[in-house]
Amino acid sequence: MQMAQKPWYVDKTMLIHDLCQTDSTVTLVLRPHGFGKTTNLLMLRTFFELVHDESIIEKKNRRKLFERLCIGTHHPTLLDTEFGRYPIIHLNLRHVTKCTWEGSLNKLRDVIGEIFRKHRYVIECLSGAEKDEFTVIEKKDTSYQEYDSALQKLSMYLHRFHGAKCVVLVDEYETPAFDRVDVPISQQFNGAYYRTMIGILTRVYSSLLGDNPYLHKAFMVGILPVETHVLFSGCNDFGIHSMAHGDFSTRFGFTERDKGDARGGGYWCGGVELHRPQYNKNGFADTIRQIIAHIDSAKIIVLLNRGRLQLDRRDSIEFDRLCKRDDATVWTFLYHAGYITMREGQFEIPNAHVYMQWVSCVAPDLSEPSLYEALLDMLVASEIEAFHRKLGTITIEHVCGWLPEMWMDIYYHAFCFGVDSDLRRRGYAVTGTYTAEQCHISAKTQDTQFYIRVTLGENVSDQEVVDLHDSVAKVHLLGIAFQGNQTCVSVRNHTRIV
Numbered sequence: 001m002q003m004a005q006k007p008w009y010v011d012k013t014m015l016i017h018d019l020c021q022t023d024s025t026v027t028l029v030l031r032p033h034g035f036g037k038t039t040n041l042l043m044l045r046t047f048f049e050l051v052h053d054e055s056i057i058e059k060k061n062r063r064k065l066f067e068r069l070c071i072g073t074h075h076p077t078l079l080d081t082e083f084g085r086y087p088i089i090h091l092n093l094r095h096v097t098k099c100t101w102e103g104s105l106n107k108l109r110d111v112i113g114e115i116f117r118k119h120r121y122v123i124e125c126l127s128g129a130e131k132d133e134f135t136v137i138e139k140k141d142t143s144y145q146e147y148d149s150a151l152q153k154l155s156m157y158l159h160r161f162h163g164a165k166c167v168v169l170v171d172e173y174e175t176p177a178f179d180r181v182d183v184p185i186s187q188q189f190n191g192a193y194y195r196t197m198i199g200i201l202t203r204v205y206s207s208l209l210g211d212n213p214y215l216h217k218a219f220m221v222g223i224l225p226v227e228t229h230v231l232f233s234g235c236n237d238f239g240i241h242s243m244a245h246g247d248f249s250t251r252f253g254f255t256e257r258d259k260g261d262a263r264g265g266g267y268w269c270g271g272v273e274l275h276r277p278q279y280n281k282n283g284f285a286d287t288i289r290q291i292i293a294h295i296d297s298a299k300i301i302v303l304l305n306r307g308r309l310q311l312d313r314r315d316s317i318e319f320d321r322l323c324k325r326d327d328a329t330v331w332t333f334l335y336h337a338g339y340i341t342m343r344e345g346q347f348e349i350p351n352a353h354v355y356m357q358w359v360s361c362v363a364p365d366l367s368e369p370s371l372y373e374a375l376l377d378m379l380v381a382s383e384i385e386a387f388h389r390k391l392g393t394i395t396i397e398h399v400c401g402w403l404p405e406m407w408m409d410i411y412y413h414a415f416c417f418g419v420d421s422d423l424r425r426r427g428y429a430v431t432g433t434y435t436a437e438q439c440h441i442s443a444k445t446q447d448t449q450f451y452i453r454v455t456l457g458e459n460v461s462d463q464e465v466v467d468l469h470d471s472v473a474k475v476h477l478l479g480i481a482f483q484g485n486q487t488c489v490s491v492r493n494h495t496r497i498v
Helices: 014-021 037-048 056-067 070-074 077-081 101-118 120-125 128-138 147-162 175-181 187-209 285-292 297-304 319-323 327-337 352-362 369-380 384-392 403-425
Strands: 026-030 088-092 166-171 215-222 238-241 264-269 272-276 341-343 346-348 429-434 438-444 448-456 474-483 486-495
Touching (some): 014 070, 037 056, 037 088, 037 166, 101 128, 101 147, 101 175, 101 187, 120 147, 128 147, 147 166, 175 187, 187 215, 187 319, 297 403, 319 327, 352 403, 369 474, 369 486, 403 474
Parallel strands (some): 026 215, 088 166, 166 215
Antiparallel strands (some): 264 272, 341 346, 429 438, 474 486
């Protein structure tokens, strides 16, 4: 049974200061899935928003949220000059994804219409024609043809009503265009949709974020640098910040100091190691499988052997190049999606969790959590023959034609990571050391202890001295060696009265 994790709070309010200090009017930050991008946008909204009809007491209580946090203790003047000062246009494009252009356009109308509905109070300061147009947009009328400029008009209305410029927040800025490629990547199948959506997003962003006199600042987040030179061609004052840049390095994700129970470390940004707070899967799973099938096998061998690569990457991802499996574009995609990270100028798989996602692409059976639950149960029960049979049923898909010679290496890495993950799921406190050829895992609950040694190309000894805890009643000493095309297993199970 998995034990519930205790919640903890990590203060990221210094992002407010960073945003106030940026020279760019429009700022785009790129991070993989699960780095707290949406949460940070909500924090920025709570700080900056000039809320219509908010009482003095309500605003005071909202301000108190920040007074004891880093932004309040390190930069208290920002509470006086920036807090609650700007009307907010919050554009969340997460769900603007459909299988057809018409379906996506309808979702975009819905999102824009809901933003207008939230700010309906401004209608009292509009002219008759403006009121009519506002109502058409709010009702998501499909006959209306100017949705690409609607938000710019809303910023003008908000400025007229409040007497203040707007702050624009955009979540998943690229999703409408690029989430669509989670099907077979085909120029013929996706090209028309992609180009049409890039066109409308370019017009939306140019209108809202370009030479807009009613805009104070815009802060956008996403995952991939999708044709940024096109999407933001109308924005003269624009800055982009990916994991390759040092800016905002500690504002997304957890550092070593504040990681808590987060284990998705190994990501590097500006010389700082980051842990992913939400320990979930990276996105674009189907796309990644297609991409990996066309990657140079020698490079994948290096990565699966936990090595590093010197790789070319591009500043922007273009759909046509991805369709053609352009090498630099493919690695750029994998880097921004979180499947590799860059440390000291070279690329590597960041952590065990992501390694298993790579394994799921080349050996799906080997990435199943239920496999390691079954294997551990067999070892505890000393069912060695059943253990060997279970391993023998696992097949590696010949994605690139080179994997048969690599299967023991993959087994070794995947087994270490899979067992570690399964023990954590069972509620064990797990510690261990891991190298390319040897792994030691120690796991303990109140009454049970596991000590597991896994090696690659070396026999295991059943006489190894182990530091056992006197308080546990059950002790499982497991040794597994992967050699050539065979496995060697040593098991000792002890039960004692404590």
